Amino acid sequence: VHTAGWPLAEHGAHGGSFMYHIENNQVVLGLITDLGYQNPYLSPFDEFQRMKHHPLFANTLKNGKRVSYGARAIAKGGLQSLPKMHFPGGLLIGCDAGTLNFAKIKGSHTAMKSGMVAADVILKRAQGEWQAGQDLAEYATAFEQSWAYQELHQQRNFGPAQHKFGNLLGSAYAFIDINLFRGKLPWTMQDITPDYAQTKLAADCPELSYPKPDSVLSFDKLSSVFLSNTNHEEDQPVHLKLADPSIPIASNLPKYAEPAQRYCPAAVYEVVEDDAGEKRFQINAQNCVHCKTCDIKDPAQNITWVTPEGAGGPTYPNM
Ligand code: SF4
Structure with missing residues (x-):
């Protein structure tokens, strides 16, 4: 339920x-x-x-x-909240980065995919010249080309729409955006006020x-x-x-x-x-x-x- x-x-x-x-x-x-x-x-x-x-x-x-x-606090901001996911010597993947699809309240699949993409990128580097502490910057492009990114992109306006229009209208908007236009509407809604600053x-x-x-x-x-x-x-x-x-x-x-x-x-x-x-x-x-x-x-x-x-x-x- x-x-x-x-x-x-x-x-x-x-x-x-x-x-x-x-x-x-x-x-x-x-x-x-x-x-x-x-x-x-x-x-x-x-x-x-x-x-x-x-x-x-x-x-x-x-x-x-x-x-x-x-x-537990959930990193549920979706695509607009994803940080840079690579840094020298490491990759930030899965729920540590925030790959949860909040519209579906599901995240295991996207987290696992971000890990699989990471494994591919690491393997490719390891097959060439490997140095400790490298920045695997190609991860950004590889993740963007994965179905996990496409899914997050399609659902990106769900959360901001709920905040902007409320539960009912926000859900109606999200239905049209996600199900009828498949996330292809040419705008991305932003939610720029941090949660702490919303407190009255x-x-x-x-x-x-x-x-x-x-x-x-x-x-x-x-x-x-x-x-x-x-x-x-x-x-x-x-x-x-x-x-x-x-x-x-x-x-x-x-x-x-x-x-x-x-x-x-x-x-x-x-x-x-x-x-x-x-x-x-x-x-x-x-x-x-x-x-x-x-x-x-x-x-x-x-x-x-x-x-x-x-x-x-x-x-x-x-x-
Ligand atoms: S709100 Fe802070 S202090 Fe309370 S359980 Fe969570 S992390 Fe711990």
Whole structure:
């Protein structure tokens, strides 16, 4: 099942869900929230929890048992967001570059094709004069000539159309562009505002409240993080770096009601108050499921996710 719109559309956000059946009578269910949302009170985690109460999902999930949980930012900007994919000594391929076809919510095929093209390019170089640290610049042309690039080109206006015209009109536009004109219309729509800059001031947005989880279909963040098998050594340096530690309280809290408390799906960020009523920004780095949302969505661009020490992080055994 793929859906679009609800529940995010009720709060002015875009996105869609997926539900797949897998082996052993299990289902995999997820909600993709477009991080270009404007209301800083929006909580992607809580949107997902309330989505599960829709009869479409509730009827499938009832009498089931929650066995795993995870979260990840998806590089879904498509063709217009692809970076330069070659550099001295390396190639950036698959989902690391962003070859996902978001219109189809599918990316394994294009990721694999980008890897196969990379293998061909490397093999050709290896058959000639090979030097370590070479820039395999011919990869750019080889990828452009592949069906994966053609597919991304055909679907390139889907995401920007959703942002520009909304779910319904955007989908209607995308249907005409992709299915009737096969992506051959002579323009490419752009989406030039970064996701973090889409966030509006809290004072200009309605405050959102979410229902309490019923612990049957919907759950809280901490019990969910527990199921992600996330672990970091307690005494390692915090791997979420603040460029300016004063910003969350001095700027993000008054302006944006500190959205990190809500966009983080693992309860890493909290605003806590001490006995004297002083507010403090707390980072519970051990909980981090490495989704990278904070790096993308922080309105002040003050948070940088760096690789933690050791092998810490989530362990998703069946996802
Ligand atoms: S701290 Fe950042 S990377 Fe870690 S789970 Fe929260 S939003 Fe994701």
